[in-house]
Amino acid sequence: MALSNEEILAGLAEIVAEETGLPAEQVTPEATFTDDLDIDSLSMMTIMTYAEEKFEVRIPDEEATKLSTVQDAVDFIAKAQA
Numbered sequence: 001m002a003l004s005n006e007e008i009l010a011g012l013a014e015i016v017a018e019e020t021g022l023p024a025e026q027v028t029p030e031a032t033f034t035d036d037l038d039i040d041s042l043s044m045m046t047i048m049t050y051a052e053e054k055f056e057v058r059i060p061d062e063e064a065t066k067l068s069t070v071q072d073a074v075d076f077i078a079k080a081q082a
Contacts, residue, residue, distance in 0.1 A: 002081040008055065008074045015050045016070075019043055029071035041065075048073075057081055 003011070013027035022037060033039040039047065048064045051057070051073070057080035067073045
């Protein structure tokens with residue numbers, strides 16, 4: 001069963017919080033991974049790996065590099081679940 005965007009966002013926020021130590025509330029749809037959340041490419045790959053496991057989707061590396069905002073990631077995961 002596909003998750004809602006809100007459920008995906010909450011799950012991503014949890015992953016980002018665990019990986020970065022940031023409060024999950026900072027992980028908003030419009031937040032950018034690099035500027036707002038200060039996530040480097042290595043942490044981003046780790047986050048995407050956890051997201052793949054959590055949401056049971058495949059996020060190719062070349063796609064992961066295109067995800068600049070949290071909403072981009074939510075949209076990608078929502079589509080990948082379908």
